[in-house]
Amino acid sequence: MTTAPSTTTDEAPQPAAPAPSKSSWAPLRPLILRLHFYAGVLVAPFLLVAAVTGLLYAGSFQAEKLVYDHELTVPAGEEKLPISEQVAAARKAHPEGTISAVRPSPEADATTRVMLSGVPGVDEGHTLAVFVDPYSAKVRGSLEQYGSTGALPLRTWIDEFHRDLHLGEPGRLYSELAASWLWVISAAGLVLWFSRRRALRKVRGTKGRRRTLGLHGSVGVWAAAGFFFLSATGLTWSTYAGATIDELRTSLGQATPSVSAAAGGEHAGHGSAAGQGGDAAHGVGLDKVLAAARAEGLGDPVEIVPPADANSAYVVKQVQRGWPTKQDAVAIDPADGQVMDVLRFADHPVLAKLTRWGIDLHTGVLFGLANQIALMLLALALILLIVWGYRMWWQRGRGTAFGRPIPRGAWQQVPPQILVPLLAGIAVLGYFLPLFGIPLAAFLAVDILLGEIAHRRGRRSYGTPAA
Numbered sequence: 001m002t003t004a005p006s007t008t009t010d011e012a013p014q015p016a017a018p019a020p021s022k023s024s025w026a027p028l029r030p031l032i033l034r035l036h037f038y039a040g041v042l043v044a045p046f047l048l049v050a051a052v053t054g055l056l057y058a059g060s061f062q063a064e065k066l067v068y069d070h071e072l073t074v075p076a077g078e079e080k081l082p083i084s085e086q087v088a089a090a091r092k093a094h095p096e097g098t099i100s101a102v103r104p105s106p107e108a109d110a111t112t113r114v115m116l117s118g119v120p121g122v123d124e125g126h127t128l129a130v131f132v133d134p135y136s137a138k139v140r141g142s143l144e145q146y147g148s149t150g151a152l153p154l155r156t157w158i159d160e161f162h163r164d165l166h167l168g169e170p171g172r173l174y175s176e177l178a179a180s181w182l183w184v185i186s187a188a189g190l191v192l193w194f195s196r197r198r199a200l201r202k203v204r205g206t207k208g209r210r211r212t213l214g215l216h217g218s219v220g221v222w223a224a225a226g227f228f229f230l231s232a233t234g235l236t237w238s239t240y241a242g243a244t245i246d247e248l249r250t251s252l253g254q255a256t257p258s259v260s261a262a263a264g265g266e267h268a269g270h271g272s273a274a275g276q277g278g279d280a281a282h283g284v285g286l287d288k289v290l291a292a293a294r295a296e297g298l299g300d301p302v303e304i305v306p307p308a309d310a311n312s313a314y315v316v317k318q319v320q321r322g323w324p325t326k327q328d329a330v331a332i333d334p335a336d337g338q339v340m341d342v343l344r345f346a347d348h349p350v351l352a353k354l355t356r357w358g359i360d361l362h363t364g365v366l367f368g369l370a371n372q373i374a375l376m377l378l379a380l381a382l383i384l385l386i387v388w389g390y391r392m393w394w395q396r397g398r399g400t401a402f403g404r405p406i407p408r409g410a411w412q413q414v415p416p417q418i419l420v421p422l423l424a425g426i427a428v429l430g431y432f433l434p435l436f437g438i439p440l441a442a443f444l445a446v447d448i449l450l451g452e453i454a455h456r457r458g459r460r461s462y463g464t465p466a467a
Contacts, residue, residue: 196217328344
């Protein structure tokens, strides 16, 4: 989710407040106020979409369990069948495509998933998940699946709606724009709120625009930490900023490692062929592969990935994203079932671990239901902040004037020794976060143009105090 605490804290001047002219902070406040106001008004629609779709996504995990209960669960039995028999049953029911992965039943009442790729009618990048009763090998159904968390059609649709509005790669720009401005609007709102006198922050006993401002600021302050987190983690897998973060991690030696799946030595070329899914006629078979992974300490839930070709190994990896995270992986020679490589999550670089935890917390899987409830509350808070922000804009108008803008000229009040480093910092930030820098430049260009038009008409407002 990608969003901000204070979407429009556009404050009117408070006559009773003491003039902060002697403070070193005073020249910056009107500039921050103007930035917060315009960014909130213009970026808020993107934030609102991200908040609403994020709210839906946070609730989709529990909805998925209800909607697909028949496929996901079975009555607990006494003894599970060998994984090879379960896979054979899935292949008998669905001979199309090739086996891309197998997830053995992780719990007593859970089904086994056999994932098939290259199935006609299944979207590219998705697989067909065949659900098998681990006690009877009866196929309970099949559903299209997406992603490492095994999202089924309902959650997949909501996930793609949140991520790119079902517009593909171009649509991802909306969410990156929201994430890029999330922390900016949040930080500006915090500064504006805490710069107000304590007496002006209260909500009780107030009405009108001042009450709206009090609600907007109070909720924004309480939710700010969550919004900063959503912004930072949302950028880690965005199109442009995400690529920059990946390059930075790689240059620092903090990229996420992967287990080596290259089979070598005298057994090279004698392993399981791609798409055979560990058939006993090709290599040692799934049962021995799973047993070897268990011997290395890989507990449920795990995923078995068949060899990609004749020179590749089986890869068995833990797929538990919840806390405590289980992400160990092993590569197993298909010819003799020997462990060729082991990768422990404990040995991952620090930034790789933080990235994993951050993404999982952002998507609501790290702490399960509690995590999802927290995300839903953050999404609801953001929706309220946006509504209150636009309401304040309305209340700021006079007579027939809708939403009077903050007066121009705030930058002229900032001393050069503050303004120059500030602009340099914004330029550097805009370079690394292009969907922050480009819209900001566009805001400034439009604002300057409108100012010149107003000047030519004799209504220029540069130099007018903004707060």
